[in-house]
Amino acid sequence: MDSLKEQELLKRISQLEEKVAQLRVSRRVLIQLVERIEREKAELLQRAEREKRILKLQNARYARLIFERNRQLALLQNKQSQ
Template sequence: MIDGDPGALYRRIQELEDKVEQLRISRRVLMHLVEKSENEKWEMINRLLQEKESLKVRNRRYARLLWEKNKELALLAGKLQGLPLPRP
């Protein structure tokens, strides 16, 4: 760059302004991608939390069913052995 050459200085200023504009655009694109990624992460977290709750409900139901079936089996086994039935 030649000192005092107004044309060279003007071109250099234009180059730097173009780079600044490119950086602004790049920053906007990156921020958009980060925001999109965060949204997807929270959607997945919420979906997994809902699935966890659903599994807990199903697990409780299944445990209750097993408990009832075990009680029935114990009563039937007691009847087969001729033992008196326990009072509830």
């Protein structure tokens, strides 16, 4: 009877050791996934910031162009009204 209980306990220990090994693998996989997601997030943020700067520059150029055209139009209207 003692031998049977010992065998059951050894079997249970073996099962638990296997579960621990699986959990370690799962943990490593999850950590790798989190690291990959963090890298992708950082890359996306960097791209978004770069695009924001480009759009801001384009917007400023466009605003200057509109302002200059409006100024020219005002000058032409002044000349025509004189």
